[in-house]
Amino acid sequence: MAKILAVDDSASMRQMVSFTLKGAGHEVVEASDGKQALDKAGEIQVDLVLSDVNMPVMDGIELVKALRALPNYKFTPILMLTTESAGDKKMEGKRAGATGWLVKPFNPEQLLATIKKVLG
């Protein structure tokens, strides 16, 4: 099963994501902002990053840029958890190097289906 880094400044979202993923047998590392996530990613090589966009300290877009600059995160799938269905955030994330996105609000089943898409 995969190691997944879940990044969100909202504790309830983080808990929900983490609980769902753990229930599906994944190992989850949590971080509450981009900076923390970057530190964690440096310590542990994860297989997938799920990140919120709007966060204090370092937002999701900055996180993606920083991760892509690390040699061992060049090709790691990074999914943005975004509410901006309008599209410009998605594109900003893509330009920064994000793999894809999952539109909030989502339920656990949708989360797992999306994860499955990326991890196979």
Place this chain on the structure above:
Amino acid sequence: MSIDLSQFHQVFFEESYEGLDAMESALLNLQPDNVDPETVNEIFRAAHSIKGGSGTFGFSGVADFTHVVETLLDEIRSGKRKITSETVDLFLKSVDCIRRMIQLLDAGKSCDIPEAKTLKAQYEDILERDEEPSSATDNISSDTATMIASSDADSLVKKWRIGFKPELDVLRTGNDPLRMFRELAELGALQVKADVSRVPQISTIDPEACYLSWQLELCADVSKSSIEEVFEWVIDECELTIEPLTDANNVTEALTEKSEPVPTQKVPESALNEPEPLTGSKTIVSVVGGVDVEPGVRNLVEKQATPDKSKVEVSSIRVGIDKVDSLINMVGELVITQSMLGELGRDFSMERLPKLLEGLDQLSQNTRELQESVMRIRMLPISFTFSRFPRLVHDLSRSMGKKIELKMLGEQTELDKTVMERIGDPLVHLVRNSLDHGIEQPEDRLKAGKSEVGTITLNAFHQSGSIVIQIIDDGAGLNKTKIMDKAVKNGLVAEGDSLPDEQIHDLIFKPGFSTADHISELSGRGVGMDVVRRNINELNGSVEVESVEGQGSTFTIRLPLTLAILDGQLIRVGDHVYILPLISIIESIQSFQGMVHRVVGGCDLLRLRNEYVPIIRLSDIFNIKPGVQEIEDGLLVVVEGDNMKVAIFVDDLEAQQQVVIKSLEENYKKVDGVSGATILGDGTVSLILDISGLIKLAGVQRNEYKLVSSDDGRAA
């Protein structure tokens, strides 16, 4: 797998409250003429999180409402719209509205409130007013609707030809074409042919680039949009063609003709062999477009909400890890002391007595430290209470046309949670009072030679085992003449009496006192300063006022740090030991002949300097056998409660000590005149006396014993 989302609700509610508080204070910091982008960002982030969470956990009412708030915030954030004090007020009202909705949800009720509709209409009004309009008013769920509609509209075709030519950089975003093919293979039988024509010479090859492109043939009964969704994340970084093919043979021919023959790549065998109907794709539709909560989940949420109406309120407390650590540390030391004493006890001889005494000393120190650490767990910084004031002052000063600056000092001063909860309302009342009666209108201030902007300062600090909270204003101060006139009119003071300043100021705490010329929205709520004082007294605290006319007033509240422990004075009456709260005791005196006056049909009066103080005999009230009969043989403890003084007749005073308060109401039932009980060192239970209750029980009436001048005392 079905997950019960309700387990995350409490966390969501709590973080929403925090988010709303953050929004509120950021909004109050916002200067419409000089907007700090980081502040706007902070407000946006909070709204955004609440919207995301409420959508996820199925609170669509909150999500819908927050959506419009967020839309307007986003326009402000991106510079499309200017912020005005009108929008700030609208946002503040929205914060209240969302808070109300969350509170309702928290209580297990529906969050459907009319306010939300009114405010939402106002947002839609603003959003439509100029250039950036329509999309803002979309409901969140409309996305889903269109998504589903379009997929329904697509005609279902059995065979599809897909041309996929990704950009060279596609791998650098973590997108793997193989993953997409695998997903397509789940829809139906898939044949993949790679086009290698773009692959350069080995010497110039970039191993991280994707030179391949593909021709795919999918044999599946799916709509075009289901296929597009597979490529959703890369649709802008590739050339994608999706064409329906009705005749399977043509496809194969066309493919073989066009591209160079490259070995066919077979993707997940099982899927290829057995083309599956739509079942698999359904879930994916809901994944990508799925903004709505699935019906199953929503039912669950609703079910959770209904039977919970009478939910018991369990309040939680956040404790700093350092406090818990220190507690654990204390317990560790206690265990060491205990084992040392245990050792001594097993094998005790008189030579080891000093060792025993030393051990007991250590035990008492451990206990005291442990008690302090446990108390500290219930302590929270007073900023929890102070945080509501910026908003209050903002709103009130606007509505009264006054200019007021609020300063808060000592916000980190810690205080017991229960005391904090109960001091909130009295504090609000005092701050309102300072705003309404204290600070003058700007023009009056200028006339008086003061700055146009008035200042209200909230100051909290610890002082000798209590917490002191001050509300200081630089307003007009208390008007002594007005207070005296009013007091005489209400019969609180005799006409022609001259009182020292402090006593005049103190009159504002007497029941039924109000000097406002006309009752305003603020202070005319039927609650006077007497109620403030009573509430504070109930917490074993006190409130006083100092004022200089023309310069302002200072209200000083003193509170015990905790309600669980009380500094008590033990008193003895007959065989019984009672406890008086130390804070309520003014003095203890031995009375001599002539100090006590008997009143026919009433109780005895103690003449104390120039006042008469009723004497209460506990033996009469509690119907116990008194030890001492004659007042001259015992002691009189003068205490204050309910704004009046009484003298309690006791046999003797015993020790002063800290006692742990046990509630009688919880363990037995409410008893008049008694506020609680405690267990003394020798194991006996002792009752803690409630002064105001005693006064009522004794039937002492306030009006008979108001201030009288010393010369008519003899006649009483």
